[in-house]
Amino acid sequence: MKTPKFCFVIHPLSLEDVARYEPGAAGKGEPIIRKILEWMPSYAAVHVTGVRTPDGRETEGWFVAAPLLPEQMMDLPREEVYKRIVRAIEIGAELGANVAGLGAFTGVVGDGGVTIAERSPIPVTTGNSLTIAAGIQSLFRGASEMEVDPASSTAVVVGATGSIGSACVKLIAPRVKHVILVARNNTRLAKFHEQVRDELQCESSFTTDIPDAVRRSQLILTATSSTQDIIEPEDLQTGAVVCELSLPHDVSRRVALERPDVLVTEGGNMRVPGEPRFERVREPGTDFDLNLPPRTALACMSETMVLALERRLESYTLGRGIDLHKVIDIETMATRCGFTLADMRAFDAAITPEKIAATREAAAMRRLAV
Numbered sequence: 001m002k003t004p005k006f007c008f009v010i011h012p013l014s015l016e017d018v019a020r021y022e023p024g025a026a027g028k029g030e031p032i033i034r035k036i037l038e039w040m041p042s043y044a045a046v047h048v049t050g051v052r053t054p055d056g057r058e059t060e061g062w063f064v065a066a067p068l069l070p071e072q073m074m075d076l077p078r079e080e081v082y083k084r085i086v087r088a089i090e091i092g093a094e095l096g097a098n099v100a101g102l103g104a105f106t107g108v109v110g111d112g113g114v115t116i117a118e119r120s121p122i123p124v125t126t127g128n129s130l131t132i133a134a135g136i137q138s139l140f141r142g143a144s145e146m147e148v149d150p151a152s153s154t155a156v157v158v159g160a161t162g163s164i165g166s167a168c169v170k171l172i173a174p175r176v177k178h179v180i181l182v183a184r185n186n187t188r189l190a191k192f193h194e195q196v197r198d199e200l201q202c203e204s205s206f207t208t209d210i211p212d213a214v215r216r217s218q219l220i221l222t223a224t225s226s227t228q229d230i231i232e233p234e235d236l237q238t239g240a241v242v243c244e245l246s247l248p249h250d251v252s253r254r255v256a257l258e259r260p261d262v263l264v265t266e267g268g269n270m271r272v273p274g275e276p277r278f279e280r281v282r283e284p285g286t287d288f289d290l291n292l293p294p295r296t297a298l299a300c301m302s303e304t305m306v307l308a309l310e311r312r313l314e315s316y317t318l319g320r321g322i323d324l325h326k327v328i329d330i331e332t333m334a335t336r337c338g339f340t341l342a343d344m345r346a347f348d349a350a351i352t353p354e355k356i357a358a359t360r361e362a363a364a365m366r367r368l369a370v
């Protein structure tokens with residue numbers, strides 16, 4: 001039997017992304033672009049081929065665009081947005097996909113994929129389980145590179161009541177001294193903290209004050225649905241490590257310019273096995289720019305590919321209460337299929353060993369100067 005195929009729903013995260021998806025949009029005014037997107041139907045944007053495991057299993061799939069910006073996903077009538085996303089999955093299924101993944105805000109809007117899965121012709125996953133696994137690996141890889149000892153550190157999870165953040169709180173806690181839970185809604189935060197505090201194997205607290213929590217932390221993981229920057233350079237401790245899972249990003253670009261002593265990494269990127277090719281459907285022969293290095297995909301895309309490769313045609317990850325066993329299982333499946341954590345990267349650039357050494361050095365100098 002042939003290996004199942006996948007589709008993955010994508011959407012632009014910014015106006016720059018719109019130009020990347022649709023080169024014809026470059027130079028058009030923002031209000032016009034927003035209006036066009038409101039009316040633009042879902043369409044097959046990318047044909048993915050060459051995803052091949054070390055033992056020779058191969059899959060192909062499609063990225064189907066539901067072309068709305070993050071704010072539009074949140075602000076337009078919910079039913080309108082669901083319709084656009086379900087139509088994208090139907091297009092994928094018509095092309096031959098057997099399992100669908102939800103990218104960025106398509107997995108955030110509403111109830112985190114539950115309603116979309118009910119209306120979809122094929123199983124659906126948000127991809128959040130593998131994103132969590134990759135994020136945790138990435139945070140502690142950053143700590144090791146920056147010589148931060150987790151066991152004596154405070155970590156903050158920004159977006160702690162979310163699908164990704166709530167699982168990250170539980171997985172980070174056994175490895176740190178104190179974990180701070182951050183979100184905007186204090187009632188939900190207090191309730192979640194009450195539910196988990198006894199099972200967390202470290203000290204814990206919660207707050208809605210992001211700058212205060214960040215100022216107290218050496219390790220920071222972001223997984224919010226914010227559409228604005230929320231991590232600013234003036235709040236970060238010397239030598240802090242920031243693992244950014246949010247799409248669009250939460251960390252201000254000013255951090256790259258003003259804080260050479262801080263290590264920021266995009267935590268949800270994975271290297272895809274085989275010779276993956278991301279080809280534009282409308283311009284065959286032309287590669288689609290994912291704004292990632294070659295052979296690299298987001299962890300949520302990777303989860304969808306892994307489910308196809310492993311013939312796990314089920315709605316694997318949905319909603320906000322994620323089963324930690326599933327996180328461990330998808331990590332094992334991904335490893336078996338040859339997916340690995342991608343090299344470190346942030347602010348559209350690779351983080352080379354030289355850059356890490358320079359970051360450590362800048363942190364040491366800054367500590368001496370205090």
Ligand SMILES: NC(=O)c1ccc[n+]([C@@H]2O[C@H](COP(=O)([O-])OP(=O)(O)OC[C@H]3O[C@@H](n4cnc5c(N)ncnc54)[C@H](OP(=O)(O)O)[C@@H]3O)[C@@H](O)[C@H]2O)c1
Pocket residue numbers: 103104105107108112126127128131158159160161162163164165182183184185186188223224225226227230245246247248267268269298299300301320
């Ligand atoms: N890198 C990847 O491969 C990958 C894969 C999947 C998803 N993602 C991204 O991960 C992020 C989280 O996804 P999710 O499914 O976990 O979302 P979610 O379940 O909706 O959770 C979002 C969390 O963020 C909090 N939040 C929202 N706005 C905030 C703000 N301005 N300040 C502080 N906290 C805020 C929410 O609580 P309050 O509303 O109370 O603030 C909630 O705790 C999204 O950006 C998504 O696009 C990345």
